[in-house]
Amino acid sequence: MKQSMIINGKAHEITVDGDMPLLWFLRDNLEFTGTKFGCGSGLCGACTVHVDGQAIRSCITPVSTLVDKKITTIEGLSEKGDHPLQKAWLNNNVPQCGYCQAGQIMNAASLLAVNAAPTEAEIDTAMQGNICRCGTYQRIKKAIVEAADTLSKEV
Template identity: 80%
Template sequence: MDKSIIINGEQHPIDVDNEMPLLWFLRDRLEKTGTKFGCGAGLCGACTVHVDGVATRACITPVGMLAGKSITTIEGLSENGDHPLQKAWLNNNVPQCGYCQAGQIMNAAGFLATNPTPTAEEIDSAMQGNICRCGTYQRIKKAIGEAAFELAKEVS
């Protein structure tokens, strides 16, 4: 069995204990520090990455379970930081402390991939698992709606 994973398009051997959380593999082994530690229990969403396109909490996902999988971190979402969500985040002044933002953006990107034209209620529902201690929820919601509109324009 392949004991490696693809992270942001690059193959990496899994050369750590299989139980090591993906979060620490990313941060400590690969020095990809955009993914943040929040609660350590998969409740706050700060550590959200994509595993085969699905938003996943990296703090509770053992790296050994990911052999052969493709992981995308905030660093891999857009090479130039110009993903529509990243641009909408700036346009709507979403970040305050910024700590939760990578997880918020990654969760939103996973959501928009499955629901490209969400209602306001669907955005609220999809983002409930991501905590923002600064309380910028209304700006987050507006930014996701704006990004959805921009992504729809790219497709048409």
């Protein structure tokens, strides 16, 4: 029986060893290169994607654990790249080197999916595992608040 997972709304057959981390399946097999390799240990957050709506570290998640799961990458967050978080990131000049930003945005999107109006302390707690070498944490927080405000007006 063929095993597959849904990535950005499309079924993808798992054609690799089940121990392969999702990160490498996404990047090397499917060419979804928005998800970045950072530490390889699940500590920095650069590889963050959603599995069934939850933020996970794709560098330490084997594809064998994802059969019939729905995975969303930064490429699938918004078809046109106009998710309120992506817009807020630009409005607040968040990226410097930009390397961690896909993981930051995916983690923030997971937060806003369960907490539409997080406090600054809740944002700090939720984003704690995502490291930004450039130190744009204050702008990241400001962008999340802005995106939450935008999302609340869309409802």
